[in-house]
Amino acid sequence: MQSKLSINDERLLNRINELGQIGRDKEGKLTRLVASDTDKFGRDAVVKWMKDAGLEIVVDYIGNIFGIWSSSENESKDPIMVGSHIDTVINAGMLDGCYGVIAGIEMIKTLKDGGYKPSRPIVVGVFTNEEGVRYSPDMMGSLVYAGGLSVDEALATVGTDDTILGEELKRIGYAGTKEPGFLKPHAFVELHIEQGPILDSIKTPIGAVENLQGISWQRVTVEGVANHAGTTPTAMRKDAGLAAAKVITFLRDLCNKSNATTVATVGCIEFEPNAINVIPSRATFTVDLRNPNEQKLHEEELELDKYLKELGENYGVKISTERLVRFEPVTFDENIVQLVESAAKERGLESKRMTSGAGQDAQMMARMCPTAMIFVPSVDGISHNPKEFTSGYNLVAGANVLLDVISKLTEYK
């Protein structure tokens, strides 16, 4: 047992801070869009830390970076992989993704420095374009790595700035030479901030993430009839805006009766003609519906369909839906989730089984191998924002749980 080993608190926190200074503009805002100059500088820093830890650096075609610790005794075995991403949204915090990458390097260095001899190689991965801000879709690097999207298609993606991802990766020196998926992990573990308020609200330092919500995005269009707001009696109205409002309240009712597993959000809305004294002829809005159970998510989509149909009949409006995104939920590996729980317990840390509400590289890696995630609290649940914050204590705790989980995973067999 290596339970006496612990990561170097100071080095971990300093590096998070150091990477967090790369890509700041004159006003101090942090932005490292994938394959940009700032992303290059961030990647260079991470590669340097990997080299300092004595890792072999491999970059694949889609620009995913892997730092590999193997030995002649274990190199024939499938590796244990950890990892996350270092690309950011615009005006980001310092922790999203970066924490998992830096803690992964720190974890390997701690094991190496501690004289630990793993039965399998240990690899830390940095996945390209998790955020999807500049190029769509998000989680692209891990999706390509897991075989869900072809390399050629991904590299040909045109960005919001009309650049081509493949050319930009070449330009910054991170168009690699290995076929994605060249290493098939024995297991994958991603350490990440929660990006939600649950752990912070219950003051629990460790989340043992057992699944990841399925995501159903639709655009709903209601067509009614524009009429004068003063002269049209209530009974003769075909108010597209009212129908939209009914759907929003229906979705909240759906969540309320789901025993807290379903979340639903109407984030975008538009009325036409959008005039104060005209009944809306058209309402367009988005529905973001999430549930960690595929059957339930599907049932709820059907419930929504049924409600929309009734609404159309009752209010004389025409309702159509357009599918934008549909991801099935991911169930993580029960053995690894239990390892996270027991590792936390052995460190004297409370843990909570939970669902990842956000999309993650781990959800793509789960297609390849047993996978799970470790969450640490996000204060007030804030993420994708400069106010994103997790205490040093919790960041260190999470990294030590990662250390223990990975060393246990390398002991098996």
Place this chain on the structure above:
Amino acid sequence: MQSKLSINDERLLNRINELGQIGRDKEGKLTRLVASDTDKFGRDAVVKWMKDAGLEIVVDYIGNIFGIWSSSENESKDPIMVGSHIDTVINAGMLDGCYGVIAGIEMIKTLKDGGYKPSRPIVVGVFTNEEGVRYSPDMMGSLVYAGGLSVDEALATVGTDDTILGEELKRIGYAGTKEPGFLKPHAFVELHIEQGPILDSIKTPIGAVENLQGISWQRVTVEGVANHAGTTPTAMRKDAGLAAAKVITFLRDLCNKSNATTVATVGCIEFEPNAINVIPSRATFTVDLRNPNEQKLHEEELELDKYLKELGENYGVKISTERLVRFEPVTFDENIVQLVESAAKERGLESKRMTSGAGQDAQMMARMCPTAMIFVPSVDGISHNPKEFTSGYNLVAGANVLLDVISKLTEYK
């Protein structure tokens, strides 16, 4: 009794059509914004028809045009006035306002040609800027005439095209020389298309308009907290968009329990940040609430306030309101309304007592003298639109009812 007199159907309908051709663009769209070149051409046509009918033309400072039929026997008495407007919205129909003006001229010409000797002068008025599209507020000419807005303030109004109303009226030759209000009518009657669907839906040719809705316009702002659509549990959400939806459905419930007297419309809405996977931090929307009874309208405004307060407490959002417009309802003169009903009956026409849902010049004139309105059906309730339509039969019927009502009003005393 002059009940044998009837207006000249062909001349009425031809003139409506003729005025409706003035101000069409290359695509055939009809637009006569107040004090524009096309408004001038429309005014010129109307003045010519007034002169043909032997009327004295007077234009006041705000550009209202009056065609006066008086004699040495009746000129000392307060006149009976009819009238409406000929300015239009952009891409308008041919009837809104114009019908009342042309029918007024036709009514006087019919009485004159029939040898009728009224006990009072009869006047047809054309009010400046009823639509309020180019200069605000709407119903400006009648408001100034009734003393609700000073001439100087009105003439100084800056338009959406940065022009000044007073200068534009001069430019088109309709800056007149009389003080608005120079004639105090004994009574005022406005004939107008309904601009709503009620008469058309019950196939009733005449509306005896007994009152005009009070109008309450507010802008409501809900401030919640933006959070991730996936990671934020339902119970921890402060969803500004949900609160907005609750208000929209509350308003419909309010209307449903009002026994059809209240109408409410949320015509404009905006969410921030308006992103599919972010809970809205802010929702802004307008409330258009109308009721013909001032006490009820006030009570409903208080009910809305109370609901907003509860909503804020229950959903953890901050709600503020901004008053945009508030007009008290207008109750028209019961005697004139009864005259409209009896005149319709004598012509064998069904009539219905009703409320004007739209603002009208008559609501301003009601400040000066006993006033009422006559409505004719708008097919499908459509107005402010090229599809605005009333059958020739109904247009003629309305003009004949106007003829009978005015001749009865001039018989009294």
